[in-house]
Amino acid sequence: MKLIYRQIALAPDVPRQYAVDAAVKKAASRGIRACSASICRISVDSRKKNDIKTVYSVLVEAEKADINSIKRSGADIYAEPELKITYGDNERNGKIAVIGFGPAGIFASLMLVEHGYGTVIFERGRSVSERAADIKKFLQSCVLDAESNIQFGAGGAGTFSDGKLITRINDNACNYVLQRLAGFGAPEDILYSARPHIGTDILQTVIADITKYLTDKGADIRFNTKVTSITESSNGVIIKTDAGEELFDAAVLATGHSARDVYKMLYNNGIELQKKPFSVGCRIEHLREDIDVSMYGPDYYKYAEYLPHAEYNLSHRTEENGQSRGVYSFCMCPGGKVICSSSETGGVVTNGMSYHSRDGQNSNSALAVSVLPDDLPSDVLSGIEFQRQIEQKAYSVSNSYNAPCQTVGSFLKGKKNEITTVIPSYEPGIIKADLHTVLPDFVCGYLKAGLYEFEKKIKGFSADHAVLTAPETRTSAPVRILRNAERYCVKLKHLYPCGEGAGYAGGITSAAADGINTAVKIMSVFKPDKI
Ligand SMILES: Cc1cc2nc3c(=O)[nH]c(=O)nc-3n(C[C@H](O)[C@H](O)[C@H](O)COP(=O)(O)OP(=O)(O)OC[C@H]3O[C@@H](n4cnc5c(N)ncnc54)[C@H](O)[C@@H]3O)c2cc1C
Numbered sequence: 001m002k003l004i005y006r007q008i009a010l011a012p013d014v015p016r017q018y019a020v021d022a023a024v025k026k027a028a029s030r031g032i033r034a035c036s037a038s039i040c041r042i043s044v045d046s047r048k049k050n051d052i053k054t055v056y057s058v059l060v061e062a063e064k065a066d067i068n069s070i071k072r073s074g075a076d077i078y079a080e081p082e083l084k085i086t087y088g089d090n091e092r093n094g095k096i097a098v099i100g101f102g103p104a105g106i107f108a109s110l111m112l113v114e115h116g117y118g119t120v121i122f123e124r125g126r127s128v129s130e131r132a133a134d135i136k137k138f139l140q141s142c143v144l145d146a147e148s149n150i151q152f153g154a155g156g157a158g159t160f161s162d163g164k165l166i167t168r169i170n171d172n173a174c175n176y177v178l179q180r181l182a183g184f185g186a187p188e189d190i191l192y193s194a195r196p197h198i199g200t201d202i203l204q205t206v207i208a209d210i211t212k213y214l215t216d217k218g219a220d221i222r223f224n225t226k227v228t229s230i231t232e233s234s235n236g237v238i239i240k241t242d243a244g245e246e247l248f249d250a251a252v253l254a255t256g257h258s259a260r261d262v263y264k265m266l267y268n269n270g271i272e273l274q275k276k277p278f279s280v281g282c283r284i285e286h287l288r289e290d291i292d293v294s295m296y297g298p299d300y301y302k303y304a305e306y307l308p309h310a311e312y313n314l315s316h317r318t319e320e321n322g323q324s325r326g327v328y329s330f331c332m333c334p335g336g337k338v339i340c341s342s343s344e345t346g347g348v349v350t351n352g353m354s355y356h357s358r359d360g361q362n363s364n365s366a367l368a369v370s371v372l373p374d375d376l377p378s379d380v381l382s383g384i385e386f387q388r389q390i391e392q393k394a395y396s397v398s399n400s401y402n403a404p405c406q407t408v409g410s411f412l413k414g415k416k417n418e419i420t421t422v423i424p425s426y427e428p429g430i431i432k433a434d435l436h437t438v439l440p441d442f443v444c445g446y447l448k449a450g451l452y453e454f455e456k457k458i459k460g461f462s463a464d465h466a467v468l469t470a471p472e473t474r475t476s477a478p479v480r481i482l483r484n485a486e487r488y489c490v491k492l493k494h495l496y497p498c499g500e501g502a503g504y505a506g507g508i509t510s511a512a513a514d515g516i517n518t519a520v521k522i523m524s525v526f527k528p529d530k531i
Helices: 017-028 067-072 103-114 128-141 172-183 200-216 260-268 288-296 300-306 382-396 408-413 441-457 508-525
Strands: 002-010 034-045 053-062 075-077 096-099 119-122 220-222 227-233 236-241 244-248 250-253 273-275 278-287 315-320 323-333 337-340 350-353 362-371 403-407 430-432 467-472 479-481 495-497
Touching: 002 017, 002 034, 017 034, 017 053, 017 075, 067 075, 096 103, 096 236, 096 244, 103 119, 103 172, 103 200, 103 250, 103 508, 128 200, 172 508, 200 220, 227 260, 236 250, 250 508, 260 273, 260 382, 260 479, 278 288, 278 323, 278 350, 278 382, 278 441, 288 300, 288 362, 315 441, 323 350, 323 441, 337 362, 350 362, 350 467, 362 441, 362 467, 382 467, 403 408, 408 441, 408 467, 495 508
Parallel strands: 096 119, 096 250, 119 220, 250 495, 403 430
Antiparallel strands: 002 053, 002 075, 034 053, 227 236, 236 244, 273 479, 278 362, 278 467, 315 323, 323 362, 337 350, 403 467
């Protein structure tokens, strides 16, 4: 049986083995003999700035023991999360289509292919190596490829990211996602770190390995193939691309939050969409060391080599006219960079990324303000237009993909917009500008309220020399593609929308988990080709 011992707190410089030994000793103190023991979770507790702790959970594989001894030893019985899979008996005529090769599409494909369902994967973008070359070319030439960029291509939006795998959802599929990513070459510590991250350098190789694995397993992956229409047929779904039309038994729609043409196509085809809250704002950057010291306190220098670079999570809600609205930090990238995440010509979009080492000079995060459905015209696609206008305004500041940038001192207090200590990391480049000319007034108002609040939580957070780069418009999907409990579209029975673009997930792990659960649903309806 497996027992889990939690909350074993040690000074950061104490070797991990001490935690394992402590758990085995606790078990032995109640007559429980450990066969093996390993660390299953590591987090850092820096609430007491002069007493930072690394906190461990340890899994002990033990011979059978009675519940009282287990409890008295301070452990709980550990049950490995598992996926429940059943196969349906609906006859199959053809294959299953997966549209979009981001985390949701990738993990849906892994499930389908490994359980014997013939699968065709459509991806409008290119393979990961071609995509990396396209992004490099964009940063040199500032000519955007609208089909191969930070949003579109193998691995989806998450490939050129910090690759943070944190999620708030509690789903057995999340453990499966981490296990598989580690199996495809992600660092092993994602399996036990409380704040797992991969980094874009390793993520690109992971995506390449998954692509090869699926291809070797018989999946038909079609890069550079954009799906332009999806319609119903009596015995399935018809997928249209430039190459023609094909009939599939079912289709997973995992096209992400930036496939604005897909939302338009679905809308025109009568698929039910719904406005949903999303957020816009900007990126804030500080010196990484300043954030590390503010978060860990003066002991940071004593333990620096044993501590991950600090992450923060900030939020502030206020009521206005009976409406609750939030400003919060989002997608924090310690030791990372701010990058251009545009996917439409003539629009600037910011986001963050880092390499696995996270050893960049700055740390950054998005500061986002919630946009509520009532803030926008009734048109269900008005959120997309709202985002687009901000992106185009930002582009028009310099008629280029250089991003408008302002110091916090200038934004808050009208001081001279002078870059000093913190050098903006955004590529291809920045243009000094007043962000009030780019972001809506209510967004600027809430950003200011947030900055004053966050300074109380993290000293120096709103220092004059911190820099803001805008606009961060693609924090989540502004539209939900309605699906029922069986996970398909009411108006198109064989279409299964999932992931971030469908409005049911946010972030790499939760999008991947949604892809898995959607594939499991399809498998419970249809017979596999082969078992
Ligand atoms: C720069 C950046 C950094 C990020 N950092 C993190 C992070 O550190 N941690 C985290 O959890 N999340 C992060 N995110 C968010 C995360 O990437 C997304 O939440 C996640 O990728 C959503 O997965 P998805 O599969 O639903 O959609 P996507 O990843 O958006 O994938 C959709 C795929 O569908 C393809 N597609 C779209 N339209 C079509 C079509 N018509 N035909 C065929 N293919 C199509 C696209 O090309 C794309 O590859 C980041 C996002 C960005 C842009």
